Every structure is written in structure tokens, then in C-alpha cells.
Amino acid sequence: MAVKTKSAALVGIDAIEVDIEAEIFGSLKRFVIVGLPDGVVREARERVRCAMENSGFHFPHSEVVVSLAPASLPKYGAGFDLAIALSILGACGEINPEALCRHMFLGELALDGSIKPAGGALACARLAAKSPGTVLVAAEKSARVAAVVNRVEAVGVRTLLEATAMLQKRITLPNVEPANLERQEGEPALGFGDVVAQEGAKRAIEIAAAGGHNLLLIGPPGAGKTMLARRMTSVLPPMCKEEILEVSQIYGALHAAAYESGCCPAEQPLVLQRPFRAPHHSLSIAALVGGGSIPAPGEVSLAHRGILFLDEFLEIRRDAVEALREPLESKQIVIARARMRLCFPADFTLVAAANPCPCGKRGVEGNGAAGAPGCQCSAAALHRYASRLSGPIVDRIDLSVWVAPVPLECFHQEHSDDQTPQMRERVCGARCRQAERFSRPDFLNCRMTTREIKTYCKIGEHSQQMLERAAKKFSLSARSYTKVLKVARTIADIEGEKKVSGSHLAEALSYRLRTISY
Numbered sequence: 001m002a003v004k005t006k007s008a009a010l011v012g013i014d015a016i017e018v019d020i021e022a023e024i025f026g027s028l029k030r031f032v033i034v035g036l037p038d039g040v041v042r043e044a045r046e047r048v049r050c051a052m053e054n055s056g057f058h059f060p061h062s063e064v065v066v067s068l069a070p071a072s073l074p075k076y077g078a079g080f081d082l083a084i085a086l087s088i089l090g091a092c093g094e095i096n097p098e099a100l101c102r103h104m105f106l107g108e109l110a111l112d113g114s115i116k117p118a119g120g121a122l123a124c125a126r127l128a129a130k131s132p133g134t135v136l137v138a139a140e141k142s143a144r145v146a147a148v149v150n151r152v153e154a155v156g157v158r159t160l161l162e163a164t165a166m167l168q169k170r171i172t173l174p175n176v177e178p179a180n181l182e183r184q185e186g187e188p189a190l191g192f193g194d195v196v197a198q199e200g201a202k203r204a205i206e207i208a209a210a211g212g213h214n215l216l217l218i219g220p221p222g223a224g225k226t227m228l229a230r231r232m233t234s235v236l237p238p239m240c241k242e243e244i245l246e247v248s249q250i251y252g253a254l255h256a257a258a259y260e261s262g263c264c265p266a267e268q269p270l271v272l273q274r275p276f277r278a279p280h281h282s283l284s285i286a287a288l289v290g291g292g293s294i295p296a297p298g299e300v301s302l303a304h305r306g307i308l309f310l311d312e313f314l315e316i317r318r319d320a321v322e323a324l325r326e327p328l329e330s331k332q333i334v335i336a337r338a339r340m341r342l343c344f345p346a347d348f349t350l351v352a353a354a355n356p357c358p359c360g361k362r363g364v365e366g367n368g369a370a371g372a373p374g375c376q377c378s379a380a381a382l383h384r385y386a387s388r389l390s391g392p393i394v395d396r397i398d399l400s401v402w403v404a405p406v407p408l409e410c411f412h413q414e415h416s417d418d419q420t421p422q423m424r425e426r427v428c429g430a431r432c433r434q435a436e437r438f439s440r441p442d443f444l445n446c447r448m449t450t451r452e453i454k455t456y457c458k459i460g461e462h463s464q465q466m467l468e469r470a471a472k473k474f475s476l477s478a479r480s481y482t483k484v485l486k487v488a489r490t491i492a493d494i495e496g497e498k499k500v501s502g503s504h505l506a507e508a509l510s511y512r513l514r515t516i517s518y
Contacts, residue, residue, distance in 0.1 A: 202228070220363070308351070
């Protein structure tokens with residue numbers, strides 16, 4: 001008689017329940033796993049056999065068939081090891097099959113019988129929460145992460161022998177304590193205290209952080225574009241519990257390699273700080289938006305609820321930049337394959353940095369022959385360089401600011417006080433006003449629809465005429481027109497104003513026209 005246990009397979013970032021059945025029959029000594037297993041799952045035969053023998057159990061000298069259902073779903077990873085071993089023990093009569101049905105198992109087996117954490121604990125916990133009464137049994141570290149999810153009963157086990165004793169009711173294991181969601185004190189976050197001058201860029205970063213607006217920093221090499229962008233997370237509010245779970249589930253889908261970003265300490269498997277992703281400009285389309293033979297989240301999803309910083313924006317391959325069009329608007333990315341369609345969240349703020357020309361000296365004082373003072377680029381080179389940024393991408397950038405070189409004499413002057421706390425206070429205040437306005441803590445001004453713009457971005461007649469003149473003169477598209485109003489609404493929120501005034505609109509237009517002129 002076949003004995004069934006339950007585990008889960010990751011499809012994208014979500015978990016799907018997998019029924020694992022084991023049956024022992026015949027006299028042929030063979031161990032077969034069916035159900036589209038990959039190489040790692042097939043190697044479970046050796047891990048399970050050694051773990052059972054080293055835990056004091058007798059591995060059957062008969063034909064053992066393990067089925068992973070649904071059979072049409074490809075299975076990846078070593079997280080099925082524990083469930084496979086326990087289903088075989090159930091088929092051998094060591095465990096009551098009824099006890100196995102009430103549990104979901106997740107864990108990789110070591111050869112000595114100890115249980116290692118497996119990726120996707122949060123996704124499995126959310127799946128278990130949909131089935132009341134299901135107990136998730138996993139390695140202690142994975143169980144602590146799973147226990148963070150509401151309405152989930154998680155039990156941590158250290159060895160196969162301990163898991164078997166629990167199912168045989170010889171021992172009782174307590175539910176584990178949920179992992180700590182409080183941010184751990186470590187190295188101090190980068191702040192704007194060591195940024196000399198650049199008040200205009202700081203203002204643009206504050207607006208972008210408050211409303212979730214996309215930002216383009218343009219300036220010569222060494223002006224401080226990267227330095228400014230890396231400090232943007234210091235003015236963002238901390239993530240709430242639901243946001244922590246969302247981001248951690250994305251990183252958990254990448255297993256052990258997910259935590260290389262430095263967003264969380266090595267011993268803490270939850271991402272507690274807002275992500276800041278800064279990939280190299282040579283990245284591929286799949287690395288940026290996700291994909292691969294086994295579809296995995298890309299940088300746009302790893303930056304969910306945080307910042308995606310693309311340095312050397314005009315040096316990134318054009319097809320990769322163009323792939324940003326949909327996620328910048330819909331805040332998600334859909335990976336379509338012949339047999340599956342996966343949707344990854346991608347609610348990020350884009351911060352891009354670019355040089356003004358190939359030589360980087362356009363707009364810098366000096367003696368040059370063409371383009372601008374100090375610039376040695378020809379008119380044709382300037383045109384080719386600027387044309388790398390297509391109109392649809394420019395249309396999706398809310399703010400653009402010129403980052404001028406800092407005069408050397410400024411470095412010898414006494415620096416003013418760090419403005420980071422005041423900037424963070426204004427950003428958090430603006431976000432609180434948006435949460436109150438839209439009755440959603442995660443809904444920012446950048447996501448307003450046309451109806452909401454008409455309701456919350458009303459402007460006076462004089463301001464309306466100014467906006468219409470600018471729209472005609474610079475050929476603003478409908479998207480650009482609404483983005484100006486969204487940015488003006490954010491500026492008003494930063495200043496605590498209920499209505500959008502002409503000064504707010506004028507400042508928003510100044511950031512828009514810089515993008516157009518580029």
C-alpha cells in the first residue's frame with residue numbers, strides 16, 4: 001500500500017503542494033523516483049538511503065518507488081528529502097500513515113541524518129496557512145522563518161530520528177519562536193552628511209523617495225551620482241511586516257544565493273532593510289527582469305519595495321533597458337513560457353545615472369572644440385549617445401537632475417550638519433499623508449490613476465495655463481503630463497500642503513524639462 005506525505009515545490013516565488021507517495025514491493029532491489037525530478041531530486045536516493053541507515057533504520061531490500069505528484073510539474077531542489085524519507089518509513093511500518101497526512105515537510109537530508117534548511121520556507125508557510133490544521137515540519141532555521149506567517153503552526157527538527165520520534169508520538173516538540181523582525185543593529189547606514197553641496201540633487205532624491213518616482217542623475221564622472229544614489233535608502237521609512245515577508249519570499253526563492261546582496265546579516269534569513277540593487281551595466285535581459293531555463297526573479301524583483309540603481313545607464317545594452325518599460329508602469333513582470341506563465345512583483349524605484357556625453361565633459365567648464373565647454377565630442381557622437389535612451393524610457397522617468405562637479409574649495413570648508421534625519425522625517429511624513437489619502441500604506445503618488453489625479457491633483461487656473469503652455473511647447477505626452485502632476489502632488493505632501501500650488505507645479509516642471517532636453 002502506498003503511503004503519502006506532503007511537501008511543496010517552488011514555481012517562481014510561490015509554492016505548490018506536492019504529494020509524495022512511496023510504495024515497497026517485489027524482490028528487485030531498486031530505488032526509483034518518478035514525477036519529473038531534476039538531477040538534485042534524483043540524487044535524493046543516495047542521501048535518503050545513507051540518512052536512514054545512519055539514523056538506525058533499515059532501508060528496505062526491495063523495490064522502492066517514490067512518486068511526486070502532480071507528475072507534470074518539474075521538481076527542483078533538495079527540499080523533498082525529508083518527505084521522501086518519511087514516506088518510505090511509513091511504507092515500512094515505522095510511522096503511522098495517518099500522522100503523515102497532517103503534516104507538510106521541507107528539508108534537505110545530510111548523510112548522517114541531520115536536516116539542513118531548504119529554500120522557500122516562507123512560500124511553503126503561506127501555502128500551509130491556506131490549509132488549516134496543517135503543521136509545517138522543517139529544519140529549525142526554516143521553521144523560525146515560517147512561523148512569522150500568521151496562522152501557521154511550524155515545528156523545527158534537527159535530525160531524521162527526531163522527526164520520526166515526533167510522528168511516533170514518543171516525544172513532543174514545541175512550536176518554534178518566530179524569527180525576529182526587528183532590524184539588527186550593525187554598521188551605520190550611509191547618510192548624506194558626507195555629501196558636499198549637491199543641494200539640488202538631494203532635493204530630487206527626497207522627492208523621489210517620498211512619492212516613489214523614477215529618477216535620472218546626469219553629470220560628469222566624479223560629480224557624486226553614485227554616492228548620492230547609494231544614500232537614498234537612508235531616508236526611506238522601514239518596511240512593515242507584510243513588506244518584509246514579500247521581499248523575503250522573493251529572496252528565499254533564490255535559495256542560499258539569495259542573501260549575497262548584503263540586505264540582511266548572514267545569520268538572519270529575513271530581509272529586514274529595503275533592498276538596494278546595483279547590478280553591473282553589462283547585465284543581460286534575464287538578469288534584469290528575470291527568466292532563465294528555470295524562471296527566477298531578476299533585479300527588478302530583487303529590488304521590490306526598494307531601489308534599483310542602474311549606473312552607466314546609457315552603457316547598458318539597449319534591449320535590456322527597453323525591457324524596463326512594462327515593470328516601470330505595471331509594477332510587476334510577467335515571464336511567459338510555452339508551458340507556464342509566472343508573475344513576479346517589481347514595485348521598485350528606479351534611480352539611473354548617466355554621463356552627459358561619451359567623454360563626460362559636456363557642460364563642464366574648459367576649452368573644448370565642440371558640443372560644449374570642455375567637451376571634445378562631435379555633434380554626431382552626441383546625437384548617437386543621447387539616442388541610446390529611447391523616447392518611451394524617457395517618458396517613464398519622473399525626475400531628472402543635473403549633478404554638477406563640486407568645486408575643490410568646497411572640500412576645505414566646514415561641512416554643515418547631516419540633513420539625513422530631516423530628509424527622512426519629511427519623506428516619512430509625506431508617505432503617511434499618502435497612506436491616509438489612499439487608505440493603503442503601500443500606495444504612493446507614482447501609482448495614481450487618472451481618476452485619482454483628477455481628485456487629488458487639482459490646480460488653479462493660472463497653474464493650469466502654465467502647464468498647458470509647457471505641454472504644447474515641449475510636446476508632453478499624456479503620460480508626461482500626468483507625471484508632472486504626480487510629482488507636484490508629492491512636493492506638496494513633503495511641505496504638508498493639502499493643495500497643489502503653482503510653486504509645486506513649477507518645481508515639478510523643472511525636473512521634467514531637464515529630462516526632455518537631455
